[in-house]
Amino acid sequence: MENLIALLVAAPLLGAAVLLCGGRRLDRAGHWIGTVLAAASFVVGVVLFTDMLGKGAEDRALHQKLFSWIPVEGFQADVAFQLDQLSMTFVLLITGVGTLIHIYSIGYMEHDERRRRFFGYLNLFLAAMLILVIADNYLLLYVGWEGVGLASYLLIGFWQHKPSAATAAKKAFLVNRVGDMGLSIAIMLMFTTFGTFAFGPVLEATGETSEGKLTAIGLMLLLAACGKSAQVPLQSWLGDAMEGPTPVSALIHAATMVTAGVYLIVRSGAIFNAAPDAQLVVVVVGAVTLLFGAIVGCAKDDIKKALAGSTMSQIGYMILAAGLGPIGYVFAIMHLVTHGFFKAGLFLGAGSVMHGMNDEVDMRKYGGLRKFMPVTFVTFGLGYLAIIGFPGLSGFFSKDKIIEAAFAKGGTEGWILGAVTLLGAAITAFYMTRVMLMTFFGEKRWQPDAGGHEPHPHESPKSMTIPMIVLAFGSVFAGGFFSIGDRFLHWLEPVTGHDHGHAPVSATTVTAATMVVLVIGVAIAWAMYGRRPVPAVAPRGSLLTRAARRDLLQDDFNHVVLVRGGEHLTRSLVYVDHTLVDGVVNGTAASMGGLSGRLRKLQNGYARSYAVSMFGGAAVLIAATLLMRAV
Amino acid sequence: MNPVNYLYLAALLFTIGASGVLIRRNAIVVFMCIELMLNACNLTLVAFSRMHGNLDGQIIAFFTMVVAAAEVVIGLAIIVSLFRSRHSASVDDASLMKL
Numbered sequence: 118m119e120n121l122i123a124l125l126v127a128a129p130l131l132g133a134a135v136l137l138c139g140g141r142r143l144d145r146a147g148h149w150i151g152t153v154l155a156a157a158s159f160v161v162g163v164v165l166f167t168d169m170l171g172k173g174a175e176d177r178a179l180h181q182k183l184f185s186w187i188p189v190e191g192f193q194a195d196v197a198f199q200l201d202q203l204s205m206t207f208v209l210l211i212t213g214v215g216t217l218i219h220i221y222s223i224g225y226m227e228h229d230e231r232r233r234r235f236f237g238y239l240n241l242f243l244a245a246m247l248i249l250v251i252a253d254n255y256l257l258l259y260v261g262w263e264g265v266g267l268a269s270y271l272l273i274g275f276w277q278h279k280p281s282a283a284t285a286a287k288k289a290f291l292v293n294r295v296g297d298m299g300l301s302i303a304i305m306l307m308f309t310t311f312g313t314f315a316f317g318p319v320l321e322a323t324g325e326t327s328e329g330k331l332t333a334i335g336l337m338l339l340l341a342a343c344g345k346s347a348q349v350p351l352q353s354w355l356g357d358a359m360e361g362p363t364p365v366s367a368l369i370h371a372a373t374m375v376t377a378g379v380y381l382i383v384r385s386g387a388i389f390n391a392a393p394d395a396q397l398v399v400v401v402v403g404a405v406t407l408l409f410g411a412i413v414g415c416a417k418d419d420i421k422k423a424l425a426g427s428t429m430s431q432i433g434y435m436i437l438a439a440g441l442g443p444i445g446y447v448f449a450i451m452h453l454v455t456h457g458f459f460k461a462g463l464f465l466g467a468g469s470v471m472h473g474m475n476d477e478v479d480m481r482k483y484g485g486l487r488k489f490m491p492v493t494f495v496t497f498g499l500g501y502l503a504i505i506g507f508p509g510l511s512g513f514f515s516k517d518k519i520i521e522a523a524f525a526k527g528g529t530e531g532w533i534l535g536a537v538t539l540l541g542a543a544i545t546a547f548y549m550t551r552v553m554l555m556t557f558f559g560e561k562r563w564q565p566d567a568g569g570h571e572p573h574p575h576e577s578p579k580s581m582t583i584p585m586i587v588l589a590f591g592s593v594f595a596g597g598f599f600s601i602g603d604r605f606l607h608w609l610e611p612v613t614g615h616d617h618g619h620a621p622v623s624a625t626t627v628t629a630a631t632m633v634v635l636v637i638g639v640a641i642a643w644a645m646y647g648r649r650p651v652p653a654v655a656p657r658g659s660l661l662t663r664a665a666r667r668d669l670l671q672d673d674f675n676h677v678v679l680v681r682g683g684e685h686l687t688r689s690l691v692y693v694d695h696t697l698v699d700g701v702v703n704g705t706a707a708s709m710g711g712l713s714g715r716l717r718k719l720q721n722g723y724a725r726s727y728a729v730s731m732f733g734g735a736a737v738l739i740a741a742t743l744l745m746r747a748v
Numbered sequence: 749m750n751p752v753n754y755l756y757l758a759a760l761l762f763t764i765g766a767s768g769v770l771i772r773r774n775a776i777v778v779f780m781c782i783e784l785m786l787n788a789c790n791l792t793l794v795a796f797s798r799m800h801g802n803l804d805g806q807i808i809a810f811f812t813m814v815v816a817a818a819e820v821v822i823g824l825a826i827i828v829s830l831f832r833s834r835h836s837a838s839v840d841d842a843s844l845m846k847l
Contacts, residue, residue: 722846724839725778728769 118168119181121161122198122251125208128158129243136237147233148226151240152219158243159212166205174611177202180253191312199253199316203612206450207250207380210457214372215243217584221465222364224580225472235275235362242268246373250380255304255314258381262300262345265374266293272369273361285357292354296344300381303337306330320387328392335388335395339402342378346432348406353671355429356413359421363468366421371428371464372457379432379453382439383446386613389439396440400530403437404537406430409669411544415551416665418655419478420467423552424460427504430541431456437534438519441526446613448518451596451605455511458591459503465585466497469577470556474563477572480555481653484562489574492582494557496589501553503592505546506635511596516542518600521627525618532621539634546638554646562653754795762788775827775837779820786816 132154136147143150169177178201187194200208219239226232245264252258274286307314310330311322323331342348347355358370369375382389382399389396407430414426435453438445471478473490487494503510506517520542523534565571576582599605606615620627657663664670761784768781790809797805831837 720846722843724842725770725773732766732770 119179121165122181122200123183124161125158126244126247128154129240132240133237133244136233144233148223148236151236154240155216155219155243159216162208162212166209169205194256196257197253198251200251201612202609204251210454211246211373214457214461215368217587218364218368221581221584224578225364225468238268238271242369249377253316259300259304269369269374272365273358275362282360285360289354289358292351293344296341296351299337299340303334306334323387323391331388331392332395335392338381338385339399342381346375346378347429348402348436349409352429353675356422356425356668359425363464367461367464372461375432376453379435379439379449383449383613386446390442396442399440400437403433403440407433407437407541411541412665413668414548416662418481420480421478424463424467428460434519438522441522443614443616444525444618445522447606447609447615448522450609451599452515452519455515455596458588458595459500459511462496462500462585462588462592466493469493469581472577473574475572482563483556484559486574487557490576492576496585499589500592501549505549511592514596514600517628517631520631521624524622524627525620527619539630542631543634543638546635547642550639550642551646555651559651751795751799755792758788758791773838773840775839778839779823786812
């Protein structure tokens with residue numbers, strides 16, 4: 118069985134190599150090659166999964182060493198894979214959702230002449246993401262980490278003829294690099310502290326290491342997670358990343374890649390457990406992002422950007438849960454999986470709407486679409502119910518568990534976190550209802566475009582609707598399936614550990630409170646967008662609305678603090694360079710020049726004056742000799 | 749006669765030669781002064797040879813004369829060609845070797 122693990126990665130990697138090197142002759146078959154290889158990887162994943170289910174909880178982890186990568190004395194880096202329950206969960210999510218999105222892309226990218234390349238990039242992404250989650254050491258994880266960053270960059274900028282897409286890709290890449298720095302520093306710290314970076318030895322050795330070092334490593338890992346998972350303060354790239362084709366937004370920027378940060382924190386749980394300060398920072402980042410993303414999501418009129426805000430917010434939930442320690446690890450991953458289903462479904466639904474509306478993304482130009490695209494409406498609607506936490510659907514179970522876990526943290530901290538998660542749930546209900554109402558309900562608001570073409574909303578082809586239906590099933594049933602009998606908890610507990618915490622209120626009370634805030638959120642949204650018609654042009658809005666439309670001034674903040682700050686820094690450095698460094702160098706040169714200018718006067722060309730110096734010198738020598746003799 | 753007197757004479761001749769080199773501008777005169785200095789040296793060599801009672805100094809004096817003869821040939825050639833090109837034998841006029 119161990120030997121199959123490499124096959125997981127090999128299939129999509131082969132696909133990427135063939136599609137990207139194969140050239141235009143593969144144009145006609147490229148999308149099939151990509152999809153089949155993604156599906157093959159999924160099948161391998163399922164085979165491994167069934168095999169794993171047949172074993173006892175303790176010996177489920179598989180290990181495969183492929184080859185020694187950098188064998189230097191004292192520095193052993195292997196390409197080795199480790200497949201335990203946590204990795205398995207990710208493998209199934211990545212390959213499963215990935216395959217569905219490959220199928221969806223066949224229809225969505227049908228008219229794009231660079232479709233083969235697109236599938237090559239998608240396969241590249243799958244391979245990198247799989248390396249990330251099944252690596253058995255941090256260095257190999259870093260390879261996958263950079264690989265998904267590259268794939269994300271290539272796919273955001275896939276329509277590079279649009280300057281906005283090219284800029285967005287660059288922005289995502291640069292912001293991610295800040296986080297990647299964190300990961301590389303964390304790995305270096307690990308190596309100096311533990312002498313290795315394999316998961317097993319590092320995570321076992323945390324008991325004997327000073328808390329300060331663990332805190333430093335934890336904070337650097339968190340920085341990495343912030344970059345990849347679009348958490349405050351490195352969140353600014355995710356909204357712009359929506360410039361990429363919608364399947365990309367669904368796969369990479371909603372379901373899988375952006376959750377890599379959560380994986381990293383849960384995987385490194387032992388480090389964070391031993392460093393409470395780092396854990397506290399994780400929780401704070403999660404809580405802040407959770408509200409930040411939700412508020413941004415409320416104000417966006419671009420359907421994909423509203424969903425991007427929502428993604429940020431939901432990942433904030435996961436990071437928060439991961440920061441709670443053993444109380445929350447399992448629920449972070451559970452929410453991650455259910456979120457993978459319903460958020461991918463929502464994005465695919467958004468893509469389907471755009472497909473039928475001539476790529477219009479402004480929700481103010483939608484309205485009443487439920488009559489025109491019933492399948493999209495139903496699948497999107499189920500995803501919507503799942504994300505707001507409608508009782509019985511996926512999001513209900515997973516989000517409810519996180520809110521309970523937040524309360525169970527105990528003390529004032531628990532109350533604050535509980536309140537934040539509840540507030541987040543209310544805002545989630547509000548903005549998702551808003552998206553739903555503006556898109557599918559109300560009167561039609563679309564107008565002929567500049568060329569006089571009126572959009573003719575229509576249902577998308579089967580290749581697009583089938584993945585949406587499958588994901589809708591996941592959105593509806595996954596949460597219940599995981600929660601009933603605590604299946605997911607028992608599945609992951611051997612890897613992450615679990616602790617019930619001390620809940621100050623009963624689970625029923627928390628659920629009831631969640632329901633109340635859910636109803637409040639939906640009701641406010643209904644009052645604002647359901648009861649009265651939505652204006653086709655956005656009203657000016659309050660100060661907060663306008664700030665939220667500008668992503669709560671994140672770019673302005675970055676511009677003022679980082680760009681301007683950087684400019685001032687370089688300017689002052691240039692000043693120092695010009696005055697101080699150049700001054701010293703030029704001053705030395707000038708004084709040497711002046712001195713030699715004066716010395717030069719001695720060379721006047723008169724043989725007689727040279728003779729004088731010669732005689733003078735000889736006289737001095739003789740005088741000195743005589744003097745020395747006399748003494 | 750006391751040999752030290754020869755040394756005094758040599759010193760006097762050397763001083764005259766040196767002052768001539770430093771003061772006079774005419775290349776021929778400067779040249780003659782150099783010869784004077786050389787011969788002052790020869791005189792001391794011979795005087796010391798006499799004083800110490802061996803012939804080493806006299807042999808060296810012969811060497812000096814040979815070298816001086818060769819030097820005269822080259823020196824005069826230079827002065828003649830200098831005079832031809834500049835129509836002057838002044839050493840100060842030939843002060844081109846400067847910045």
